[in-house]
Amino acid sequence: MIPPPEDDGTPRPAPHDDTRPPASGDVPPLTIRDLTVRFAGLTALDAVSLTVEPGTVHAVIGPNGAGKSTCFNVLSGVYRATSGSVRFGPHELTGMRPHRIAELGVARIFQNLALPPRATVADSLLLGRHRLTRAGFLGAGLRLPSAAREDRVHRERVREIAAFVGIEDQLGLPAGALPYGQRKLAELARALCMEPRLLLLDEPVAGMTAAERRRTAAVIAGVREGLGISIVLVEHDMGVVMRLADTVTVLDFGRRIASGTPGDVQNDPAVVRAYLGQEAAGA
Numbered sequence: 001m002i003p004p005p006e007d008d009g010t011p012r013p014a015p016h017d018d019t020r021p022p023a024s025g026d027v028p029p030l031t032i033r034d035l036t037v038r039f040a041g042l043t044a045l046d047a048v049s050l051t052v053e054p055g056t057v058h059a060v061i062g063p064n065g066a067g068k069s070t071c072f073n074v075l076s077g078v079y080r081a082t083s084g085s086v087r088f089g090p091h092e093l094t095g096m097r098p099h100r101i102a103e104l105g106v107a108r109i110f111q112n113l114a115l116p117p118r119a120t121v122a123d124s125l126l127l128g129r130h131r132l133t134r135a136g137f138l139g140a141g142l143r144l145p146s147a148a149r150e151d152r153v154h155r156e157r158v159r160e161i162a163a164f165v166g167i168e169d170q171l172g173l174p175a176g177a178l179p180y181g182q183r184k185l186a187e188l189a190r191a192l193c194m195e196p197r198l199l200l201l202d203e204p205v206a207g208m209t210a211a212e213r214r215r216t217a218a219v220i221a222g223v224r225e226g227l228g229i230s231i232v233l234v235e236h237d238m239g240v241v242m243r244l245a246d247t248v249t250v251l252d253f254g255r256r257i258a259s260g261t262p263g264d265v266q267n268d269p270a271v272v273r274a275y276l277g278q279e280a281a282g283a
């Protein structure tokens with residue numbers, strides 16, 4: 001059972017059960033080489049390279065329009081690369097369909113809310129476990145004892161993950177009835193229900209209150225430390241980036257302009273110029 005996280009502490013997930021693949025130790029590097037994406041004359045990503053080491057948090061930051069979402073869309077199979085390569089261990093992800101990428105253990109949460117609003121949070125989280133279900137449609141339909149047993153195990157795991165994220169009391173509610181911040185936490189929980197090896201987080205704290213931001217950051221830190229999975233984080237909140245990231249890659253106009261520890265990139269003159277340029281443009 002996962003203990004509910006302390007508000008100011010780092011939550012820790014439970015040990016593995018037999019319905020999910022071991023994450024830690026089974027996480028390959030994500031290697032992006034010379035990734036280029038063009039849209040009708042506009043180069044959204046220009047020969048970007050980066051490596052996400054197993055079990056680390058790698059933040060991708062940059063001013064508006066820098067190419068962060070485009071990068072995520074290629075990683076999750078939504079966009080096709082014009083050229084370059086994205087490897088997750090032995091698998092080349094470019095050209096793969098989104099569901100095949102998901103089957104490799106790559107889970108994404110979106111910038112905008114994506115949970116079905118009328119389904120209960122519990123049902124949405126159970127759907128996240130679809131890839132791990134062995135009984136299949138027929139076994140579940142025939143109410144075989146093995147299917148019932150498996151269903152119980154999955155429901156228990158959903159409850160553990162919900163408690164870990166701090167939404168256990170909301171499991172019976174429709175997702176649409178939850179306040180915005182809790183809905184985003186429910187999305188994070190759904191992604192964790194896939195037992196991913198690589199988690200793509202697209203602005204996970206955008207629109208949240210300060211307390212929800214702290215909670216989400218603690219959950220993400222707990223996921224990294226407890227499960228050992230890799231996380232790619234796109235986030236505008238620099239406090240969250242600085243707290244969570246092991247490595248930061250900075251994009252500007254589709255190009256990688258810096259990469260290193262949070263401390264390194266924070267003081268990099270090219271990064272300061274890129275962000276000052278954005279402020280000047282917005283002024």
Ligand SMILES: Nc1ncnc2c1ncn2[C@@H]1O[C@H](COP(=O)(O)OP(=O)(O)OP(=O)(O)O)[C@@H](O)[C@H]1O
Pocket residue numbers: 039042043044062063064065066067068069070071
């Ligand atoms: N489907 C598309 N068709 C045409 N242009 C696109 C498409 N998707 C992104 N772009 C363009 O690619 C560039 C990079 O956009 P992208 O959304 O990746 O930036 P971003 O760093 O995620 O920005 P933000 O922080 O505002 O979300 C922008 O100029 C954008 O207009």
